[in-house]
Amino acid sequence: MTPTVPVTPAPGRLAPVGLPRLLLGGPDPARPMPLAEHLERHGGFLLRGFGGDRGPTMLIDAVERAGLTGHGGAGFPTARKMRAVAGRRRPVVVVNAAEGEPASGKDALLMRIRPHLVLDGAVLAADAVGAREVIVALHTGPSSAQAAVNERKAAGLDPVAIKVVHVPKEYVASEESALVRFLSGAPALPTFTPPRPFERGVNGRSTLVQNAETLAHLALIARHGDQWFRSVGTPDAPGSLLVTVAGAVQRPGVYELALGMPLSAAFDAAGGLSEPIQAVLVGGYFGAWLPAETALRVQLTPADLIAAGAALGAGVLLALPASACGLAESQRVASWLASQSAGQCGPCTLGLPAIAEDLALLSRSGNTTNVRNRLERRLRLVEGRGACHHPDGTARFVASALQTFAADLARHRRGNPCPSTRHPVLPLPDDPVGP
Amino acid sequence: MTVRLRVNPIMCQAHGICAELLPELISLDEWGYPLLDPQPVPAALMAHARRAVADCPTLALMLTEDPGK
Numbered sequence: 001m002t003p004t005v006p007v008t009p010a011p012g013r014l015a016p017v018g019l020p021r022l023l024l025g026g027p028d029p030a031r032p033m034p035l036a037e038h039l040e041r042h043g044g045f046l047l048r049g050f051g052g053d054r055g056p057t058m059l060i061d062a063v064e065r066a067g068l069t070g071h072g073g074a075g076f077p078t079a080r081k082m083r084a085v086a087g088r089r090r091p092v093v094v095v096n097a098a099e100g101e102p103a104s105g106k107d108a109l110l111m112r113i114r115p116h117l118v119l120d121g122a123v124l125a126a127d128a129v130g131a132r133e134v135i136v137a138l139h140t141g142p143s144s145a146q147a148a149v150n151e152r153k154a155a156g157l158d159p160v161a162i163k164v165v166h167v168p169k170e171y172v173a174s175e176e177s178a179l180v181r182f183l184s185g186a187p188a189l190p191t192f193t194p195p196r197p198f199e200r201g202v203n204g205r206s207t208l209v210q211n212a213e214t215l216a217h218l219a220l221i222a223r224h225g226d227q228w229f230r231s232v233g234t235p236d237a238p239g240s241l242l243v244t245v246a247g248a249v250q251r252p253g254v255y256e257l258a259l260g261m262p263l264s265a266a267f268d269a270a271g272g273l274s275e276p277i278q279a280v281l282v283g284g285y286f287g288a289w290l291p292a293e294t295a296l297r298v299q300l301t302p303a304d305l306i307a308a309g310a311a312l313g314a315g316v317l318l319a320l321p322a323s324a325c326g327l328a329e330s331q332r333v334a335s336w337l338a339s340q341s342a343g344q345c346g347p348c349t350l351g352l353p354a355i356a357e358d359l360a361l362l363s364r365s366g367n368t369t370n371v372r373n374r375l376e377r378r379l380r381l382v383e384g385r386g387a388c389h390h391p392d393g394t395a396r397f398v399a400s401a402l403q404t405f406a407a408d409l410a411r412h413r414r415g416n417p418c419p420s421t422r423h424p425v426l427p428l429p430d431d432p433v434g435p
Numbered sequence: 436m437t438v439r440l441r442v443n444p445i446m447c448q449a450h451g452i453c454a455e456l457l458p459e460l461i462s463l464d465e466w467g468y469p470l471l472d473p474q475p476v477p478a479a480l481m482a483h484a485r486r487a488v489a490d491c492p493t494l495a496l497m498l499t500e501d502p503g504k
Contacts, residue, residue, distance in 0.1 A: 192443045345444035346468040381464055387445050 072211030115148035121215025190388035237301035283313025286393025288400035325418035330401035
C-alpha cells in the first residue's frame with residue numbers, strides 16, 4: 001500500500017489552467033526561455049531526495065497517479081521505468097532528446113526553447129531515483145541545451161551533474177539500447193536484450209532513459225501535482241502532448257494538444273488544411289497511414305488510435321495531399337528505412353531492402369499479384385526478428401501503406417500510375433521536401 | 436517452468452545448422468536465418484534442442500526458461 005502524500009504546489013505560483021503547459025509563455029520559437037524567466041513563470045521546484053523524509057518514492061507515486069507515459073514512441077508508463085531504477089547502485093538518468101524520426105521536431109523544439117523545463121524534469125527524476133548524474137543526449141547542432149546547463153551551473157541550482165552529449169544522426173542511434181551503448185563509449189548500435197538499461201545501462205550502471213518531452217511533463221507534475229495533470233485529457237489518457245504537424249497544413253510546426261482531442265484539432269491548430277488530403281501518417285515512420293476520413297474523426301488517445309490501426313508514436317501527424325502519390329511517398333521512406341538498418345541482424349539487413357524493392361515494383365505497376373504476395377510474406381517474416389524494433393516499425397509502415405493506398409495499387413496495376421508532378425512530401429534527412 | 440528457443444539475431448550468421456538438427460522446431464527463412472517455433476520445447480525434443488544450441492557456431496541460439504506466468 002503506497003501512502004498518498006499530496007504534492008505541494010509550486011511555491012508562490014498558480015498552476016496554469018488549460019493549455020499550453022509545456023509551451024507556456026508565448027509562441028516565440030526562436031528564443032530559449034532564460035532560467036530566471038522560466039522560474040518566474042513556472043515557479044521553483046522542491047527536491048525531496050530519494051529516501052527523504054517525505055517518503056522515498058513520493059514523486060514516483062505522483063507520476064504514477066498522474067498516469068504519465070513516455071512520449072518518445074513506445075508509450076511505456078514512466079513511473080514503472082523510474083521504480084525499476086530507484087534505489088539501485090549509482091544510477092544514471094539519460095534525457096533522450098535525440099529525435100531520430102525525421103518527421104518529428106517536438107523534442108528538438110523543446111530543447112531549443114524550453115530547455116529548463118526538460119532539465120528540471122531530469123533533475124527531479126534523478127533526485128527521485130537516487131541518481132547524481134544526468135546525461136542529455138541530442139543531435140549535433142546549435143546547442144541551447146549546453147547554454148542552459150551552464151546557466152544552471154552558474155546559478156548553483158542543481159545538486160546533480162548534467163552533461164550534454166551529441167549522438168550520431170542515424171535513425172537507430174536514438175533507440176534506447178543503442179543510446180546507452182553509445183554513452184558507454186561504443187558505437188551507437190542496438191544491443192540484444194536483456195539486460196535492459198535499468199539492469200545494466202551506461203557503463204554498466206542502472207540507467208533511466210526518458211524522452212525529453214516526458215521529463216518536461218514530469219517537471220510540471222512535481223510542481224502542480226497529479227490532479228492538476230489530469231485536469232486536461234481523458235481519464236484513460238490524461239494530460240497534454242506535443243505533436244509535430246506537417247504536410248498539407250497552413251502552418252506546419254509543433255503544437256500542444258490535450259489528449260482525447262480529435263486528430264483534426266491538430267490541423268486546426270496548424271491553421272487548417274492547405275489543400276484536400278487523402279491520408280494522414282500518424283506516429284512517424286514507425287507509424288501508420290490512416291485514410292483521411294478515418295484520421296480526421298479519430299481521437300488522440302493511445303486506445304482510439306490503436307483501434308483505428310495506428311499509434312501515437314512520437315506524435316507526428318502528417319497530412320498527405322490528395323495530389324501526392326501515397327505509394328511513391330511510402331516507397332521513398334521505406335528505402336530510407338532500409339538504408340538505416342544498423343546491419344547487425346540478418347532479417348533486417350536483408351529483409352528491409354527486399355521489402356523496399358517489392359514496394360518499388362508495386363508502385364511502378366510491376367507483376368502485382370506475385371510481388372504483392374511476396375511482399376506480404378516478407379512483412380510477416382521480418383517482424384520481431386531484430387534486436388531492436390526497426391524491422392517491426394518498417395513492416396508496420398509498409399503494411400499500412402498497402403492498406404490505405406489499396407485503390408492506388410489497383411490503379412497503378414491497370415497501367416495508370418499517379419502523375420509524379422510534385423515534390424515529395426515526406427521529409428528525409430539530407431533530402432529536403434519541396435513546395 | 437517452460438523452456439523456449441531464442442536466438443540472438445545480432446550473433447546469428449545464418450549457418451543453418453540448428454535447422455538441420457532440430458527441423459521439428461526450426462526452419463530457415465529465404466535468407467537462411469532461423470525461424471523458431473514460439474511454443475515451449477516439448478520434453479521429447481529437449482535433447483535435440485540442447486544439441487542444436489551447443490552446436491551453433493556463433494553461440495547465437497539459446498534456451499530460455501520462463502517461470503509460468
